[in-house]
Amino acid sequence: xxxxxxxxxxxxxxxxxxxxxxxxxxxxxxxxxxxxxxxxxxxxxxxxxxxxxxxxxxxxxxxxxxxxxxxxxxxxxxxxxxxxxxxxxxxxxxxxxxxxxxxxxxxxxxxxxxxxxxxxxxxxxxxxxxxxxxxxxxxxxxxxxxxxxxxxxxxxxxxxxxxxxxxxxxxxxxxxxxxxxxxxxxxxxxxxxxxxxxxxxxxxxxxxxxxxxxxxxxxxxxxxxxxxxxxxxxxxxxxxxxxxxxxxxxxxxxxxxxxxxxxxxxxxxxxxxxxxxxxxxxxxxxxxxxxxxxxxxxxxxxxxxxxxxxxxxxxxxxxxxxxxxxxxx
Numbered sequence: 001x002x003x004x005x006x007x008x009x010x011x012x013x014x015x016x017x018x019x020x021x022x023x024x025x026x027x028x029x030x031x032x033x034x035x036x037x038x039x040x041x042x043x044x045x046x047x048x049x050x051x052x053x054x055x056x057x058x059x060x061x062x063x064x065x066x067x068x069x070x071x072x073x074x075x076x077x078x079x080x081x082x083x084x085x086x087x088x089x090x091x092x093x094x095x096x097x098x099x100x101x102x103x104x105x106x107x108x109x110x111x112x113x114x115x116x117x118x119x120x121x122x123x124x125x126x127x128x129x130x131x132x133x134x135x136x137x138x139x140x141x142x143x144x145x146x147x148x149x150x151x152x153x154x155x156x157x158x159x160x161x162x163x164x165x166x167x168x169x170x171x172x173x174x175x176x177x178x179x180x181x182x183x184x185x186x187x188x189x190x191x192x193x194x195x196x197x198x199x200x201x202x203x204x205x206x207x208x209x210x211x212x213x214x215x216x217x218x219x220x221x222x223x224x225x226x227x228x229x230x231x232x233x234x235x236x237x238x239x240x241x242x243x244x245x246x247x248x249x250x251x252x253x254x255x256x257x258x259x260x261x262x263x264x265x266x267x268x269x270x271x272x273x274x275x276x277x278x279x280x281x282x283x284x285x286x287x288x289x290x291x292x293x294x295x296x297x298x299x300x301x302x303x304x305x306x307x308x309x310x311x312x313x314x315x316x317x318x319x320x321x322x323x324x325x326x327x328x329x
Contacts, residue, residue: 004288006030007090008057008066012043012076015092016069023067030063054078058085062244065089065115065293067286071159076101079116084129088115088238088293093168094313095306102310106303111180117299118306120172120184122241124288126279127250128173130231131239135177139252140232144215146174148228161198163187163320166217169243171309172301173228174205174213181308183208185315188323192220196323203316233257235269245258252276 008031009020016034024047031052034040040051056061058081065088068078076096082089083105095100095118111115122128135143148170152312157165158187175181182205189201205213226241236253243249254269292299 001178004065005293006062007290007293008033008052008053008063009043009069010034010057010066011069011092012039013069016032016067017043018282019069019090019092019286022283024049024291026283026286026290028286028290031057031060033057036043052082059083060266061310066311067289067291068092069248071095071320074165075173077103079105080108083112083114083116084115086112086114088117088289090119090289091306091307093121093172093306094118094164095303095310099307099311099314102303102307111195113296115296115299116303117289117292117307118303118309119285120169120301120306120309120328121281121285122169122173123176123300124284125241125281126276126284127239128228129275130250130276131228131237132176134237135230135232136284138232140230140233140235140237142233143177143211143230145231145261146211146229147216149172149216149225150216150217151216151223151225153221153223154219156193156199156219158197161189161191161201161320162217162219163189163198163203163316166219167201167203167215167316168309168313169301170215170228171203171215171312172305174215175305175308175312176300177230178207178211178213180207180209180211182206182213182312185312185319187316187319189320191324193209196324198320201320203320237274247275248273250276 007028008022009032010033012034031309032044033054044051066082069092075091079089150166184206187203189198191198200218203215224242230237238251252272256267258265288299
């Protein structure tokens with residue numbers, strides 16, 4: 001069904017080259033474009049496709065869609081040009097830097113009847129898909145609290161802070177788990193390396209249903225930790241993507257609380273490792289884009305989902321800036 005869908009990869013840097021490889025291995029890569037001619041020629045040579053200009057790709061009716069992995073400030077403009085050319089578009093996160101610009105892109109895609117998909121990769125992770133299914137099946141009862149830690153030492157960025165670099169994936173997962181937008185967003189952090197770009201941030205979310213969440217991001221941490229915890233009133237689930245063993249990455253804890261006495265008392269259950277079939281999230285994400293382009297199927301991370309995440313990011317960024325300014329006084 002997706003065999004006839006041809007995709008061009010725009011931007012072949014740190015992450016774009018991985019997208020190019022996956023689309024090539026899926027038999028969909030038709031062309032490469034990159035502002036650096038040497039990079040474009042190298043990646044194009046690896047996959048035996050031509051290196052072309054963005055304008056040339058947009059004018060080619062044989063190319064059904066593009067995958068954008070360019071600097072975030074360019075996402076909105078390039079997506080609008082792609083949609084105007086009648087092509088589907090996959091955008092590596094974030095959808096844009098400004099919610100108003102992102103909304104323009106989403107509306108343009110909807111008017112044109114074209115697929116707009118955002119690269120919130122972890123929604124295509126088999127372990128998260130299993131976790132989401134368990135939550136929806138109420139394996140832990142009603143969700144009360146969610147928290148996520150995405151921590152490591154480097155890679156230090158100079159073009160974006162740790163909130164924009166690390167938190168979008170966790171925000172995307174949190175919004176999927178709650179099924180709603182937060183009514184309150186706050187954030188605090190610090191810029192310890194250069195005084196202007198936050199390298200540590202905690203974002204706090206409150207939802208209309210009563211669910212609370214926090215997302216902790218840092219690239220000044222002694223070791224890598226990628227952990228998502230969902231606490232319900234009848235159990236807890238932990239998705240630890242940084243665990244070495246695949247079989248131990250998703251754990252259900254059937255803990256409960258006895259409220260019959262004078263004070264609440266924990267009733268601990270045995271940890272249950274949830275079996276999940278192995279899979280590569282990036283390959284699944286690329287395959288979803290091809291399937292959506294071929295059939296019109298709505299991807300889990302469509303334009304509306306990307307816009308919802310961006311709106312929370314924008315609110316958190318405003319709170320983070322206030323925190324940094326207060327810390328500098």
